[in-house]
Amino acid sequence: MRVVPRALSVRRCALLCGSLALVASCGGGGADGTGGERPPGAPTGVTAEAGSATSVHVMWNAVAASAAEVDGYEVYRGSTKVKEVPGPQRMVDVTGLRPSTAYVFTVRARDTEGRLGPPSRAVRARTPGTTVADLAAPSPPARLRGRAAGGRAAHLAWSASTDDRGVVSYDVYQAGTKIHSVGGSRTATVVTGLRPGTRYAFTVRARDAADNLSPAGAPVLLTTTGGKEDVTGAPxxxxxxxxxxxxxxxxxxxxxxxxxxxxxxxxxxxxxxxxxxxxxxxxxxxxxxxxxxxxxxxxxxxxxxxxxxxxxxxxxxxxxxxxxxxxxxxxx
The missing domain is CATH 2.60.40.10 (Immunoglobulins)
Structure with missing residues (x-):
């Protein structure tokens, strides 16, 4: 019987185990190393606009459908997570900020298994300064107009509000729920994520640096084009x-x-x-x-x-x- 020296035996064993480990690591595991599906991708279309001297409105596009369903989104200010929102929501107001300060935001998607996707590109926003004892709200936006832009979007436009300190942002509401926001220098926007063949009522409110919110202007009614995908949306x-x-x-x-x-x-x-x-x-x-x-x-x-x-x-x-x-x- 041939006797293998102990040192050589140990060396061969280590090489064999390393080879087996390499084969196992190259096997049929999932793309995320867990044997499952890939985590969600990075959100796109991320924007950040100052809503007031102490808040920033962050919006993004839905992550494209994949094998892993998106369960929610996490919003980060720098490296700090500041908000979590459910999957259908693609906007959030980050509050409690400091006036006259620059901030950086990113968004990550989370799937139903709790896995986080990569961060979006970083976007920057700077809050405006504020003045002491600003209690006057802006005037309501006037002459709100709207038209359907196909079956899933609507184009809205309005006349600028006035304010003694200046308008910082405009908030768009549908059925009493804030669904969109744009900077104070803009008087038009496109609202997406609508349903074909559906009647909507939109209103717009103006906000100043001190977070004073105007009354809503007159609503605009419009109907998106096309037939309804779900006639009733009933349970x-x-x-x-x-x-x-x-x-x-x-x-x-x-x-x-x-x-x-x-x-x-x-x-x-x-x-x-x-x-x-x-x-x-x-x-x-x-x-x-x-x-x-x-x-x-x-x-x-x-x-x-x-x-x-x-x-x-x-x-x-x-x-x-x-x-x-x-x-x-x-x-x-």
Whole structure:
């Protein structure tokens, strides 16, 4: 029998193990080294505009669809994370800043597995100075005009507001929700992310360096072109029952969220023909099946009619689900 010197044996073993490790590292693992799919890409189209002397409005484009679904975005001021927003949201106001200061912002996408994509390109914004005791808000923007720019966008224009210290930014609202912002030197913008064949009402408000916000100007109504991709945007497979707990009855609701471009985070529940309550899920909104329970009283044998509708990612309300009838303490 041939005897291999111990030192040579150890050396050969190390070389063999290194080769095996190299083969394993070159195997069929995922692009992110975890065996899974790649993390999201870097957001594009990132912009930053001063909203006041103490705030900056950051916007970006949605990360293109990939094998990993985007669950949210993280906004950084320098190397510090300052905001987290859910996937459907692509804008945020960073507040609590200092006047007359330059800031650098980046945005990163996060997927449903919690993996972060690379940062976007860095964008810069400088907050304006402020003056003491500025309590006067700008005048409302006048002569708001709008037209559809295809099925998914709208072009808006307005006359400049006046302010004793100067207008720093304009905020665009749809259905009472701020959806866009531009610098104070601009009096026109394009709003994107809309639905084809849908009627919208937009308003604009002006903001000065002291964060005084003007009243809204007159709204403009317009309808995007094309047919609706989802006729109603209503929740489907809606079910309702009741259960008794601690001497009181609760309605148990379940439904499938509407299939829309984005994630639905807010619902409105109608009970017996009237709006009863709002339900806000936030960043972890369910995508495939949603449930909710709410109190309806202590009496048995009371019959209720219930239905639900969703606030869609573009700020409009979708259609109502089918209405269900539930009797407390009965067979539903």
């Amino acid at each position: 489907t497979a809606f079910r309702a029952g009741s259960h008794r707990s601690d001497g009181a009855y609760h309605l148990e609701l379940a439904w499938v969220p509407p299939r829309v471009d984005g994630v639905v985070t807010e619902y409105q529940i109608h009970l017996d023909g009237r709006a009863a309550t709002s339900l806000v899920f936030g960043a972890r909104a369910p995508r495939d099946r949603a449930t909710h329970s709410f109190y309806v009283g202590r009496k048995s044998g009371v019959t209720h009619r219930v239905r639900i509708r969703a606030k869609l990612p573009d700020g409009t309300w979708g259609g109502y689900s089918a209405e269900r009838t539930v009797t407390t303490g009965g067979r539903d």
